[in-house]
């Protein structure tokens with residue numbers, strides 16, 4: 001398998017820096033320290049947001065590492081997980097020995113309406129024409145969750161309260177502000193019943209990992225973080241084509257594959273894809289982190305808080321840390337890296353030895369689950 | 377290593393079919409025959425040309441193989457080579473057993489001016505502002521080649537004559553029309569001295585390969601085509617930043633790596649990146665297929681023709697077959713597959729046992745050289 005030997009993050013948020021400058025902010029300190037021989041760029045929308053193509057080559061030129069081969073890997077919101085999978089494969093097949101995985105997205109060059117329209121371009125044409133959007137489906141999912149499991153509407157809001165609290169402890173988070181349950185409930189409704197604070201903001205940002213084969217990891221650092229398992233699975237792109245709106249098959253399957261590969265049951269913390277609050281609960285249930293249909297209860301007794309039994313989104317998650325598309329999945333791995341190395345500061349989980357991340361595209365048309373550990 | 381067990385191509389050209397339909401045309405016959413467990417989509421501009429993102433997921437949904445994981449790999453004009461590299465790595469690392477590599481691009485939804493502007497978005501911002509384009513650099517390259525090597529202007533035109541002739545024998549080529557030396561010379565100048573017939577047209581198209589580990593290849597087909605070597609190398613994105621306009625370092629290096637891996641000197645035919653005629657000559661020199669500074673002479677004695685000593689671009693090349701960006705590099709592998717299996721019809725090279733392809737981004741900011749053979 002492979003290991004992460006170093007990692008880096010920009011602050012997420014509305015940044016004045018260009019896409020190339022954000023890429024440089026995370027990459028330059030790493031290329032000074034390591035002899036990178038391949039760069040995998042996780043980015044989806046450099047063309048649509050920034051009118052730049054061939055971004056992987058522009059980045060290596062910007063970094064003055066023109067001689068280092070690079071590619072761009074895209075899987076929309078799940079690009080980060082896919083880029084890590086590709087980096088692992090490049091290492092396994094000896095194409096490269098030291099891979100820089102660089103996630104980057106600069107969204108704020110477009111306004112909210114433009115961003116929404118660009119992101120909706122990942123839906124099948126019929127659904128776009130019908131006006132379906134990812135947020136609207138999240139609203140439907142929340143309603144059905146409440147109906148089927150007799151869950152109170154507040155449960156979703158409590159996800160936002162927790163994640164904003166966690167984000168307030170993360171110097172790299174977009175929104176570093178605590179919100180109360182009342183704040184969340186009173187905010188403008190985006191997709192009934194979910195409000196503004198229950199969706200991820202539009203963010204710029206970059207994230208980076210240096211990955212090597214695990215047998216070399218200790219020659220670079222005393223505290224490598226090992227990728228113990230990685231599972232990838234896929235489902236329909238049609239929002240309306242799902243058998244059950246409360247089931248995300250790809251997430252469940254990817255989790256099972258990753259856990260089997262990791263040969264481990266213990267999970268000490270997880271970074272999930274909380275594009276909307278309800279998704280965190282449903283994903284945690286699919287991954288077996290919370291009990292099916294009862295996940296919402298965990299948010300009433302701090303079970304998923306940093307000092308709870310199963311901390312979820314200690315980074316603040318997409319909800320508060322932000323979701324610069326290509327940077328997001330890679331940033332989850334950065335959080336796992338920090339937690340397992342005991343370097344997560346105020347938001348450190350005690351005895352965090354095994355972590356899980358879920359990088360997801362759309363509503364699960366692709367899912368990559370990665371399990372990280374402090375030993376191979 | 378790995379092998380190609382099947383391959384498919386659409387006719388290139390201005391196609392009325394959508395991007396998804398083109399993808400289906402090459403993929404559906406293959407997914408009926410093989411149990412594909414990963415799809416690597418080679419595509420650069422689905423957002424810019426077609427306003428669709430997450431194209432890999434939209435494609436697997438369109439093909440009704442929603443459960444098969446997929447990613448998009450992009451490296452602009454060199455995407456095909458990168459996608460094959462990633463597929464090989466996924467096979468080596470046992471992420472997948474049977475990979476569909478699908479190249480696809482639908483360019484004709486935009487007009488020529490828009491396409492030119494979109495493709496120029498791969499250049500560094502300063503050079504775009506200065507009005508530099510890939511064709512203009514090809515013109516400069518041609519002039520410098522003539523000056524330094526005392527080569528006649530006709531030599532480049534003869535590349536177009538040969539490639540159009542080859543294209544006329546290829547039922548999948550965009551331009552299936554023979555042109556004379558006079559036709560080429562009299563055509564409108566695009567970048568002095570090079571004329572319209574010396575540049576690749578704007579094409580739609582798709583191409584596909586099924587790849588497996590070489591040890592399984594013979595269980596699928598009696599005539600697998602093996603990837604014996606694959607080399608990737610990189611150079612600056614600045615057109616103006618090259619040490620020598622007649623040197624493409626990345627091509628030379630990628631060729632050396634691939635040949636070393638393949639442990640072979642013999643090359644029976646080559647598919648090169650002839651975005652402009654002059655590039656075919658310079659690339660062939662960098663790859664050692666033609667002698668440095670004397671490559672142009674080969675075009676006066678049919679040396680590079682289908683029945684010559686070193687056939688180049690038997691498919692018609694980008695020049696005549698067309699260059700649907702993401703489909704192009706994968707289509708080179710399709711040509712190698714057909715030639716080595718002795719299935720190239722009218723354009724069959726005699727005793728074609730070892731082939732080479734060069735998939736290149738920009739003016740060599742990335743280059744992937746692949747060597748194919750009839751044995752592992």
Ligand SMILES: [Ca+2]
Nearest residue numbers: 268308309310
């Ligand atoms: Ca615990």
